[in-house]
Amino acid sequence: xxxxxxxxxxxxxxxxxxxxxxxxxxxxxxxxxxxxxxxxxxxxxxxxxxxxxxxxxxxxxxxxxxxxxxxxxxxxxxxxxxxxxxxxxxxxxxxxxxxxxxxxxxxxxxxxxxxxxxxxxxxxxxxxxxxxxxxxxxxxxxxxxxxxxxxxxxxxxxxxxxx
Numbered sequence: 287x288x289x290x291x292x293x294x295x296x297x298x299x300x301x302x303x304x305x306x307x308x309x310x311x312x313x314x315x316x317x318x319x320x321x322x323x324x325x326x327x328x329x330x331x332x333x334x335x336x337x338x339x340x341x342x343x344x345x346x347x348x349x350x351x352x353x354x355x356x357x358x359x360x361x362x363x364x365x366x367x368x369x370x371x372x373x374x375x376x377x378x379x380x381x382x383x384x385x386x387x388x389x390x391x392x393x394x395x396x397x398x399x400x401x402x403x404x405x406x407x408x409x410x411x412x413x414x415x416x417x418x419x420x421x422x423x424x425x426x427x428x429x430x431x432x433x434x435x436x437x438x439x440x441x442x443x444x445x446x447x448x449x
Contacts, residue, residue, distance in 0.1 A: 313386045315397045315412060316376055321345065321356035327369045331361070332430025334423075334448070340436060342369050347427045347449060353380045354426060363436065373423075378403075380426055385415055 316322040324344060331344035340363040350358070355378050361369035373387040383403045388395045398415035405411060418424040429448035434441055 313374055313388075313395055315384060315409065316357060316374060316386060317406075319356050321358075322374060322376065324357075324359050324374075325371075327359075327361045327433075329433065331433050332428075332448070333363075333433050333435045334360075334428060334430045339363060341372065341423075342433060343428050343430050346430055350426055351380075352426075355379060358426070358428075360423065375424060377426055382418070382424055382426070384412065385418065385424065 313322070327342040328344050330346070331342040332346040334341045334343050342361040342363060344359050345356075357374050357376050359374045360372045362372045363369045370390065371388050373385055375382055376384040376386070381403070382400050383405070384397065384399050386395050386397050397412040399405065399412045400418070401414045415424075422428060431444050431448045432441065435444035
């Protein structure tokens with residue numbers, strides 16, 4: 287667990303160090319589903335506390351059946367007025383298939399496939415994802431609070447556990 291936290295903090299630190307906030311072009315290697323095309327975090331995105339700060343996630347757990355097919359996207363919140371895209375996770379039948387991640391200042395997103403996943407016809411294989419098998423951020427369900435919990439006057443729900 288400790289090694290996983292160090293790896294996550296290192297990924298966030300590298301992303302912060304890389305420079306200016308990228309715009310999100312159409313991400314490569316994802317299906318043409320509406321859930322895979324979020325250029326910015328929707329208002330109903332959930333707030334996730336991490337060791338390095340806060341992230342937003344969409345969709346939230348309440349909108350994810352066990353056999354979910356679609357994308358879940360994570361954004362990093364920082365001092366910039368807008369959260370920036372960190373990763374889009376593509377699930378098919380509730381199982382993670384592919385991760386497309388961006389770093390600040392990177393010229394292109396990084397794409398990796400979960401080992402043993404059979405991609406649909408027309409999708410080129412990507413390198414295997416490493417270290418994500420048990421990572422909580424790559425799981426289908428990621429507990430989060432309402433986005434309003436990041437505001438100046440958080441609602442009472444923010445005092446409870448994330449859902």
